[in-house]
Amino acid sequence: MGEKFLMKGNEVIAEAALRAGCRFYFGYPITPQTEIAHYLAKKMPEVGGTFLQAESETAAINMVYGAASAGVRVMTSSSSPGISLKQEGISFIACAELPAVIVNIVRCGPGLGGILPAQCDYFQAVKGGGHGDYKMVVLAPYSIQELYELTVDAFNISDKYRTITMIMGEGILGQMMETVEFKDVENNIHIEKPWATTGTGMKREKNIITSIYIKPEVLEEHNRKLQAKYKEIEKNEIRVESYNCEDADVIVAAFGTVARIISNVIPMAQKEGIKVGLIRPISLWPFPVKEFEKYAHVPKAFLTVELNAGQMLEDVRLAVNGKKPVHFHGRMGGMIPDEAEILEEIKKITRS
Amino acid sequence: MATVVKKPHALADIPMHYCPGCTHGIVHRIIAEVIDELDIEGKTIGISPVGCSYNNYDYFNCDMVQAAHGRAPAVGTGIKRANPENVVFTYQGDGDLAAIGTGEIIHAATRGEKLTTIFVNNAIYGMTAGQMAPTTLMNQVTSTSPYGRVAENHGFPLKVCELLSTIEGAVFIERASVHDIKGIINTKKAIKKAFKVQMSNKGFAIVEVLSSCPTNWGMSPAKALEWIREKMIDFYPLGNFKGENMEV
Numbered sequence: 284m285g286e287k288f289l290m291k292g293n294e295v296i297a298e299a300a301l302r303a304g305c306r307f308y309f310g311y312p313i314t315p316q317t318e319i320a321h322y323l324a325k326k327m328p329e330v331g332g333t334f335l336q337a338e339s340e341t342a343a344i345n346m347v348y349g350a351a352s353a354g355v356r357v358m359t360s361s362s363s364p365g366i367s368l369k370q371e372g373i374s375f376i377a378c379a380e381l382p383a384v385i386v387n388i389v390r391c392g393p394g395l396g397g398i399l400p401a402q403c404d405y406f407q408a409v410k411g412g413g414h415g416d417y418k419m420v421v422l423a424p425y426s427i428q429e430l431y432e433l434t435v436d437a438f439n440i441s442d443k444y445r446t447i448t449m450i451m452g453e454g455i456l457g458q459m460m461e462t463v464e465f466k467d468v469e470n471n472i473h474i475e476k477p478w479a480t481t482g483t484g485m486k487r488e489k490n491i492i493t494s495i496y497i498k499p500e501v502l503e504e505h506n507r508k509l510q511a512k513y514k515e516i517e518k519n520e521i522r523v524e525s526y527n528c529e530d531a532d533v534i535v536a537a538f539g540t541v542a543r544i545i546s547n548v549i550p551m552a553q554k555e556g557i558k559v560g561l562i563r564p565i566s567l568w569p570f571p572v573k574e575f576e577k578y579a580h581v582p583k584a585f586l587t588v589e590l591n592a593g594q595m596l597e598d599v600r601l602a603v604n605g606k607k608p609v610h611f612h613g614r615m616g617g618m619i620p621d622e623a624e625i626l627e628e629i630k631k632i633t634r635s
Numbered sequence: 636m637a638t639v640v641k642k643p644h645a646l647a648d649i650p651m652h653y654c655p656g657c658t659h660g661i662v663h664r665i666i667a668e669v670i671d672e673l674d675i676e677g678k679t680i681g682i683s684p685v686g687c688s689y690n691n692y693d694y695f696n697c698d699m700v701q702a703a704h705g706r707a708p709a710v711g712t713g714i715k716r717a718n719p720e721n722v723v724f725t726y727q728g729d730g731d732l733a734a735i736g737t738g739e740i741i742h743a744a745t746r747g748e749k750l751t752t753i754f755v756n757n758a759i760y761g762m763t764a765g766q767m768a769p770t771t772l773m774n775q776v777t778s779t780s781p782y783g784r785v786a787e788n789h790g791f792p793l794k795v796c797e798l799l800s801t802i803e804g805a806v807f808i809e810r811a812s813v814h815d816i817k818g819i820i821n822t823k824k825a826i827k828k829a830f831k832v833q834m835s836n837k838g839f840a841i842v843e844v845l846s847s848c849p850t851n852w853g854m855s856p857a858k859a860l861e862w863i864r865e866k867m868i869d870f871y872p873l874g875n876f877k878g879e880n881m882e883v
Contacts, residue, residue, distance in 0.1 A: 307717060333716045333717075335712070335716065335746075337709070338738055338739070338745075339738055341738075341739075342706070342738065342742065343709075345702065345739070346709050346712050346716070347713060348702070348703075348706075348709075348713060349700065349702075349709065349710035349711060349713020349714040349715075349716075352700045352713070353714045353717035353718050353721075355717045371703055480680050481718055481721065482677050482678040482679065482680065482697070482720075482721055483676065483696075483698055484677045484678070485676060485677040489695075489696055490698045491698075491700075492699070492700040492701065493683075493692060493699075494701065494703075495689060495701055497690070
């Protein structure tokens with residue numbers, strides 16, 4: 284067992300990026316993720332890296348586009364309104380097939396909303412907040428330890444598929460402190476990037492990084508290539524955790540920190556004779572459809588609990604595919620449901 | 636027989652798509668000649684804009700990155716910070732640089748990014764069919780100022796070199812024009828210096844090139860060049876604004 288540290292989630296993201304070999308960070312201040320920037324502003328110079336506070340989110344994501352074109356591991360981070368501003372760049376990066384890691388420590392919206400935790404950017408992240416047919420891998424950790432491990436993984440996934448990987452956590456995850464062990468980055472992969480624009484050295488044909496394909500045949504072909512890549516990611520990169528589902532009366536679907544509340548609800552329900560299971564999608568895209576299919580026959584019904592008006596709910600319903608009812612309980616505006624109110628929802632389902 | 640003129644190595648040997656009389660081709664050739672003369676093709680990264688020259692990545696033989704509208708200075712910042720040994724240039728039009736990308740150009744200059752920007756000012760949006768640009772002259776008729784640019788509706792044209800001259804990190808600023816031979820020679824001198832400023836790590840360098848758009852101006856190529864001389868230079872004076880005597 285290695286040494287453990289007590290650290291804030293945002294700082295752990297920054298540390299994970301450094302340990303994954305990321306030496307380039309471009310960002311713009313916004314609550315509740317700014318500690319990522321504070322940490323990297325201090326640490327990047329120590330390791331010969333670049334920390335740059337951009338003039339806007341738009342500029343920051345385009346700096347990411349540039350650095351990723353140059354073949355280096357690069358990250359930006361922001362929170363909901365800032366992520367909205369990055370959508371132009373996200374679509375371009377996806378089309379140009381550049382590897383990049385983007386962190387969204389989600390706050391409540393819409394608009395400027397508030398600075399408290401929410402999951403209201405689920406649709407934006409998994410359905411494409413920018414224009415065009417693209418996907419990015421979206422990972423939703425529920426503990427600080429998992430935040431560390433998934434952030435390191437995010438760089439590997441990005442390099443492997445030349446894709447964006449987003450770490451999406453609620454404000455709680457960025458702000459809370461928990462122990463973390465910085466396990467060796469043994470799975471850290473090194474992938475050659477012969478496509479990068481680093482200069483021809485007069486030794487090879489030029490490389491072009493672009494997201495414009497004026498000829499329709501060529502653009503359709505490029506889209507097909509992207510879709511094939513997304514299929515491959517769907518095959519290989521699903522992450523999900525299930526608990527207590529085998530003979531559950533009700534299976535709750537929840538991601539991120541909400542899943543932690545559910546894990547407290549399970550023993551409470553048990554005392555009242557109700558068996559509650561939990562399916563926790565860790566990769567929100569690709570969505571763990573098969574896990575829901577596997578257990579669809581088991582419970583009386585599903586209950587999705589989210590910090591929004593019902594977003595993952597739609598994917599759960601698609602996955603359950605009408606086999607069982609899928610109920611929803613959500614809180615918005617930075618409000619967090621407590622165990623008692625979730626248990627009440629579960630009891631309503633078992634009574635009906 | 637001695638060769639007196641040849642295609643620069645840094646320029647691809649394919650036909651360009653520009654309209655007859657458009658001066659983008661001249662500016663491209665100047666950049667390619669400079670890249671050849673400085674022997675930097677192997678380490679140069681060019682950034683293509685949005686606009687008529689969006690695909691000039693096809694025309695240069697160095698590595699090229701196509702950027703979103705106005706974002707080239709931010710993209711260039713990312714490339715240059717990742718690999719400081721590269722020579723990075725952005726190629727931007729007036730809509731790209733002086734409208735949607737105003738923030739990016741000002742802050743790249745403010746940070747003194749070691750970039751070279753070639754700013755092609757033809758006082759109009761070319762690719763989208765002749766709309767008013769921030770650099771459109773007073774009374775100039777465009778498809779979105781059909782009664783001419785008037786101050787009370789549209790405000791006044793933006794003088795980019797003069798604006799950037801107040802910024803410490805922008806160390807070399809010059810306005811040139813390709814309307815005649817003398818102008819072409821001066822443009823090349825300025826662009827070459829702007830590359831050398833970057834290579835000696837002095838800071839941000841920009842050359843504004845007054846350029847023609849006969850198609851959207853509704854003029855013959857010859858008349859368009861006259862219009863640069865008579866109208867544009869009158870409002871956008873040529874010359875160096877900063878860094879003329881800088882040792883590079």
